[in-house]
Amino acid sequence: MSDSKRLLSRREALGGLLVLPALAGLLASTTSIAEAKSSKASVKYQSHPKGSQKCSGCRFFQAGKTPSAMGTCKIVEGAISPNGWCTAFTAK
Numbered sequence: 001m002s003d004s005k006r007l008l009s010r011r012e013a014l015g016g017l018l019v020l021p022a023l024a025g026l027l028a029s030t031t032s033i034a035e036a037k038s039s040k041a042s043v044k045y046q047s048h049p050k051g052s053q054k055c056s057g058c059r060f061f062q063a064g065k066t067p068s069a070m071g072t073c074k075i076v077e078g079a080i081s082p083n084g085w086c087t088a089f090t091a092k
Contacts, residue, residue, distance in 0.1 A: 037077040043086040056082035
């Protein structure tokens with residue numbers, strides 16, 4: 001019988017079944033790590049702009065209720081000033 005037509009043994013099938021949950025757990029833990037936000041200190045956040053760069057012009061900034069209200073950031077934790085800046089700044 002050729003290898004492509006060979007049936008799996010019980011041991012091989014059970015081995016595969018044990019690997020699947022481990023891979024799923026690894027994938028889930030990787031996803032939660034990716035969703036974690038950075039601290040303000042780690043991205044050197046400041047509440048004032050750096051030249052013409054400011055949070056309100058960044059693709060990660062999520063505005064507050066008014067243009068001058070504190071907002072949030074997709075990648076930095078805590079309240080973020082629209083006039084702030086950090087090293088993660090990426091223009092819209």
